[in-house]
Amino acid sequence: MRPLLVAALLSACASASLEDVQATRALEVAATVDTDQLVAHVTELVSAHAEDEPLDCTVLDLENIDQVRRPVCHLTRDNARQLVREKLEALGYAVTLQSDDDGVFSTSNVVAEKKGTTHPDEVVLVGAHFDAFHAAADDNSSGVAAMLEIARALSGRQTARTVRFVGFDLEEFGLVGSTRYVASGGARGLVAAVVFDCIGFSSPTQQGLLGFPMPEVGDFLGVIANAKSEQLARELSQLASKQGAVKTEVALAPGTGAGPMTGDLMRSDHAPFWLAGAPALFLTDTANFRNPHYHTEDDHLDTLDPDFLARVTKLSTAAVAYWAQVQP
Amino acid sequence: MMRLVWTLLLSVALALPAKAVEHRLSAHARTGLLVHLSGSQSAGGAGFSLGIRDTLDERFILGGDLGYLFLIGNTLSVRLFAGVQRKGTWTPAAYVTGAALFGQRLAFINAAHPDGPAAFPWSVGVSFAPLRFRGSDTTISVLEPGVGFAADMPGLGLSYQLTLLDVSADL
Numbered sequence: 001m002r003p004l005l006v007a008a009l010l011s012a013c014a015s016a017s018l019e020d021v022q023a024t025r026a027l028e029v030a031a032t033v034d035t036d037q038l039v040a041h042v043t044e045l046v047s048a049h050a051e052d053e054p055l056d057c058t059v060l061d062l063e064n065i066d067q068v069r070r071p072v073c074h075l076t077r078d079n080a081r082q083l084v085r086e087k088l089e090a091l092g093y094a095v096t097l098q099s100d101d102d103g104v105f106s107t108s109n110v111v112a113e114k115k116g117t118t119h120p121d122e123v124v125l126v127g128a129h130f131d132a133f134h135a136a137a138d139d140n141s142s143g144v145a146a147m148l149e150i151a152r153a154l155s156g157r158q159t160a161r162t163v164r165f166v167g168f169d170l171e172e173f174g175l176v177g178s179t180r181y182v183a184s185g186g187a188r189g190l191v192a193a194v195v196f197d198c199i200g201f202s203s204p205t206q207q208g209l210l211g212f213p214m215p216e217v218g219d220f221l222g223v224i225a226n227a228k229s230e231q232l233a234r235e236l237s238q239l240a241s242k243q244g245a246v247k248t249e250v251a252l253a254p255g256t257g258a259g260p261m262t263g264d265l266m267r268s269d270h271a272p273f274w275l276a277g278a279p280a281l282f283l284t285d286t287a288n289f290r291n292p293h294y295h296t297e298d299d300h301l302d303t304l305d306p307d308f309l310a311r312v313t314k315l316s317t318a319a320v321a322y323w324a325q326v327q328p
Numbered sequence: 329m330m331r332l333v334w335t336l337l338l339s340v341a342l343a344l345p346a347k348a349v350e351h352r353l354s355a356h357a358r359t360g361l362l363v364h365l366s367g368s369q370s371a372g373g374a375g376f377s378l379g380i381r382d383t384l385d386e387r388f389i390l391g392g393d394l395g396y397l398f399l400i401g402n403t404l405s406v407r408l409f410a411g412v413q414r415k416g417t418w419t420p421a422a423y424v425t426g427a428a429l430f431g432q433r434l435a436f437i438n439a440a441h442p443d444g445p446a447a448f449p450w451s452v453g454v455s456f457a458p459l460r461f462r463g464s465d466t467t468i469s470v471l472e473p474g475v476g477f478a479a480d481m482p483g484l485g486l487s488y489q490l491t492l493l494d495v496s497a498d499l
Contacts, residue, residue, distance in 0.1 A: 211363075211370040211400065213436060237437050247439065254401030254432030261373065261399045262434065 018238050018322070025326050027243055030318035032153050035310040039301075041087070041145035042137055042200070042309075046301055048083045049136045052076035059104055070133075071295060075172055077131035080144070081110055084130050084167040087148050088112040091155040093165070100180040107177040110167035112151065114159065117327065122161040124324040125186075125193040125280075126150055126316075127178070127269055129171030135299045138291055140171070142304060143196030146313040153317050160325035161191065168269045171197070178269035182276050190273070192232050192323040193280035194316060197268040198287040198294070200309040207289040211261060212251060218290040220247040221312050224265050224282035226257035226274050232281050236319045243318055246311040283316060352383040354467065356496035362397060362405055364429055364449035366478070366485030368441040371433035371449045373399025377407065381496065386415045389423070401432025413460070419467065421457040426450070427476060427487060440482055451476030451487035457494070465498040 057073040065072055088095050093112035100107050110130070116122060128143035144167060151165050166186070169177030178195075187193075199221065206218035214220075221240075225233035233250045240248045253262045257274045265282070266274070273280035285308075288294040293303050356379055363372040379393020389412065395405040411423035428450040435444045453476025460469035474489035 211365060211434065213365075213367045213438075215438075233437065237442070241442070248437075250437035250444075252435040252437070252444065254434060259399065259401060261370075 018235060018242070022322055022325060023239065023242060023318075025328060026239070026318045026322035029153050029157065029321040029326055030243065030245075030314045033149055033310060033314045033317050035306055037152065038145045038149050038309055038313060039306050041148050042141045042301055042304065044083060045080055045130070045141035045144055046135055046137050048079035049076045049132050049134075049141070052079040055105075069295065070172070072173065074133050075131055076136075077169060080130040080132065080141075081108060081167065081169065084110050084144060084148070088151055088165060091151050093151065093155070098181055098184060098186070100184070105170060105173065105176060107169040107180055109169050109177045109181050112165045114154065114163045116161040116163070116324070117158050118160045119325070120162050121189050122191045123164050123189045124159075124161050124320055125164045125166060125190055126320055127166040127168055127193065128196040129168040129177065129269055131170050131172055131177075133172055133295050134297045137299050137301045137304050138201045138285070139198045139287060139294060139299060140196070142198060142200030142309055146196050146199055146309070146316055149313050150317045150320055154321065154324070154326070158327040159321075160327065161323070162189075163320065163324045171269050175269055175271055179272045182272040182278075187273055187276045187278035190278045190280075192320075193270065193273050193278060194320060195268055195270040195273075195280060195282050196284075196316070197282065198285050198291065199283055199312045200304040200306075201285045201291040201293075202305040202308040203290050205290075206286070209264065209289060212264075214249060214286070214289075215247075218286070219308065220249045221315065222282075222284045222286045223248050223250040224253070224270070224284070225250065226253045227255055228274070228277060229279040229281050232279055232319075232323070235322065236281065236315070239318050239322060240315050243315055245314045246308070248315070283312065285312075349384050350386070352386070353380060353499045354383065354496040355380050355499055356391070356393065356494055358393060358395070358491055358494040360472070360489070360491035360493070362395075362427065362429075362487065362489045363400070364451060364478070364485055364487045366449070366480035367436065367438070367483040368445040368480055369433045369435050369449055369485075371400055371429045372403055372405070372487070373397045375403075375405070377405060379407070380499075383413070386413075388412055389421060397429070400434050403429045403431040403433070405429050409455070417462055419460050419462045421460055421469075423455045423457070423474075424452070425455050425474060425476065425489070426452050427489070446481060449478070449480075449485060449487070451478040451485060453477055453487060453489075455489055455491070457491075460494075467496045469494040
């Protein structure tokens, strides 16, 4: 009886803490994140959006859309998609497009993958939407830049698990690309997913929300999880403590996360994964709860905090490297 | 918390006169809101509960109920209360309440709570029933506000309660 009890206690302790060797390797990978590269990615993505033609919005029911909150006639995506594809290919990844069309809007998600060496069927996914309203620096060139920088940091390394990078299309029109991606079987084999949406803005002030306690200073990374991804959130939080790069505020939604009071936690491309029962984390600077330029023409590069973006990317890189079991 | 509630209940019982106490048992159904908010968790929501209460000498009230709440996950509520009421047709009452919530909740992990919530949400507080009326064998109360406090270490948890309708029938 006693050995069983001891074994159970040891098992409980092991599941609650990080595996040290793997965490150390992951933090080494994270240390290679380059702020200049991140800023360069954001700059190119913002330019790509600026030079693009907005999507034809006349097929939408414009009279019933709040176009201040959702400026649907200012959405661009094609140039950004091409740029993401080229950058991932340049890093040596095999890139495919996962395309779909419902007769109203076609979508093409950009998918790049590096096969795991020993557990290729177990997938760690890193995602960010590349479509954007207006200038798009924080929303979501910051997230796409983080995804590209993680891809760069891992490009020369072997991982036990498969790492997959997905640029999601048409998030701003209602998570269209990610919903279609999950519907096509994209959540199969997923052991962890990280979705970035707005991760480059910091502020001396932070707007709160009833039932969601938040610090008064907007210098933290919001980490949103549901019951299925709680363990991932705890591991990310532990990595953040170990790394000391950025403060995290984790919100663990009950069940799938889909509830009457938790709608604000479902506002990005992680939501289809949650609804499919896949473990996914949503990482954000809290967007409109912090950033006054959210969904406006003023969402420019010079409003971002490159250091904050780099610290968030370092933590995210460590987490992805940890879950993917990066090899020495 | 349970010790405190039982102490309160015992205090009410000891305050009763030594003569034979007249008991009136009733069953009640209640609907409304009960939300617990703190730095480590948010729980509760809207729902209903069923319970029993004993009215002693038409003055003192002891009772408890079990309920279901939704909005922030699915939650079981357990509430104990002791109170005092006015006699007559208009029977406003004031209660000391102890409430605990079990089940799903929105939990937070941050610098103050690195492991998340330490315990299930609970609170001890007060509530008031200013619009409470007694018929021949039923009592109806509407709009009972209440507030409760809990040590949600570190920090304070607050619970907010608003009973929209409470109907009780004598057994």
